[in-house]
Amino acid sequence: TAPSAPAKSEPRSPDGKRYLSQPLVSSIYTADPSAHVFNGKIYVYPSHDIDAGIGDDDLGNQYAMRDYRVLSMDRIGGPVKVNGVALDVKDVPWASKQMWAPDAAYKNGTYFLYFPVRDKMLDKNGLGTFRIGVATSKSPTGPFKADPKPIAGSFSMDPAVFTDTTGASYMYFGGIWGGQLQRWKDGKFDANGSDTDLGKDDQPALSGKIAKLNPDMKSFAETPRDVQILDDAGKPVLGGDHEKRFFEASWVFKRGGTYYYTYSTGDTHFLNYATGDNPYGPFTYKGHILKPVQGWTSHHSIVEWNKKWWLFYADTQLSNKNHLRNVKVTELKFAADGSIPTIDPFVN
Numbered sequence: 001t002a003p004s005a006p007a008k009s010e011p012r013s014p015d016g017k018r019y020l021s022q023p024l025v026s027s028i029y030t031a032d033p034s035a036h037v038f039n040g041k042i043y044v045y046p047s048h049d050i051d052a053g054i055g056d057d058d059l060g061n062q063y064a065m066r067d068y069r070v071l072s073m074d075r076i077g078g079p080v081k082v083n084g085v086a087l088d089v090k091d092v093p094w095a096s097k098q099m100w101a102p103d104a105a106y107k108n109g110t111y112f113l114y115f116p117v118r119d120k121m122l123d124k125n126g127l128g129t130f131r132i133g134v135a136t137s138k139s140p141t142g143p144f145k146a147d148p149k150p151i152a153g154s155f156s157m158d159p160a161v162f163t164d165t166t167g168a169s170y171m172y173f174g175g176i177w178g179g180q181l182q183r184w185k186d187g188k189f190d191a192n193g194s195d196t197d198l199g200k201d202d203q204p205a206l207s208g209k210i211a212k213l214n215p216d217m218k219s220f221a222e223t224p225r226d227v228q229i230l231d232d233a234g235k236p237v238l239g240g241d242h243e244k245r246f247f248e249a250s251w252v253f254k255r256g257g258t259y260y261y262t263y264s265t266g267d268t269h270f271l272n273y274a275t276g277d278n279p280y281g282p283f284t285y286k287g288h289i290l291k292p293v294q295g296w297t298s299h300h301s302i303v304e305w306n307k308k309w310w311l312f313y314a315d316t317q318l319s320n321k322n323h324l325r326n327v328k329v330t331e332l333k334f335a336a337d338g339s340i341p342t343i344d345p346f347v348n
């Protein structure tokens with residue numbers, strides 16, 4: 001049967017599809033939502049997209065963000081507040097540009113904002129190297145004060161901090177292509193390295209990284225290790241397997257005794273998950289969480305609130321431009337065996 005005519009007010013994608021959910025806010029562009037529940041309230045730490053007039057490229061220069069704004073809400077589906085500037089790049093002494101996907105954590109009365117941004121040491125493209133910084137505040141919405149230097153031993157981007165039921169916290173991070181992870185393959189930065197990946201499709205894919213945090217939540221307790229993703233046969237996912245391999249956007253949560261390592265596949269635009277029995281993995285690949293959204297990037301978070309699980313993600317509904325995104329939320333369900341039915345960001 002022919003699809004029914006859309007109601008006048010019902011937004012549709014450029015190719016006529018209905019969206020599963022609507023943007024949380026429309027007064028600013030937001031992406032890469034890291035959601036947390038602090039004191040029963042929901043706080044979302046997103047990238048704050050702006051139009052800097054830079055054309056799309058594989059290094060992500062069009063994502064020229066300069067500050068962070070925190071979104072807050074009392075309940076999912078309720079009004080969402082866009083809070084004031086939480087951190088501005090001009091107040092981070094070591095940073096040059098591109099404040100990308102952040103995350104946050106709380107411990108002993110202090111809120112921590114973790115953020116990737118390029119430093120001031122220029123490479124062959126005239127760009128700084130991504131490092132991960134930390135800033136603190138007594139309020140979940142900031143303003144945050146940045147430490148004078150990046151976290152020692154940090155590199156690449158997309159930090160996500162997971163605190164286990166033991167109280168130990170771990171930072172997952174990394175991203176290929178513009179996120180530069182491929183340039184760290186030998187443990188030190190290769191300024192002349194690849195702009196994309198290893199270019200070795202039959203070799204294990206590049207892994208995201210994990211480092212345990214010290215009790216101060218501001219420093220690594222260990223040298224970052226690889227987060228291995230294995231297939232059903234126990235073999236590493238290969239670099240050529242673009243629908244399964246790690247690209248960026250690590251996010252970890254624990255449900256029951258299972259650790260879910262979730263991530264984006266970048267150029268194939270899926271959100272995937274893999275499961276393991278401890279924070280370090282290895283994790284076994286299980287499937288897609290979310291099919292491709294409108295727009296290039298797919299970066300998310302998953303949080304439990306009010307006895308349900310929620311997927312925060314983003315698309316480009318409001319702008320139809322890859323670098324001007326809007327954050328959304330939808331319920332995430334689990335099957336009885338703990339598997340996640342794949343979500344379609346469009347409905348029929």
Ligand code: FUB
Nearest residue numbers: 047063100101248297299
């Ligand atoms: O928002 C800038 C970058 O795009 C993020 O750091 C990546 O995860 C991708 O969403």
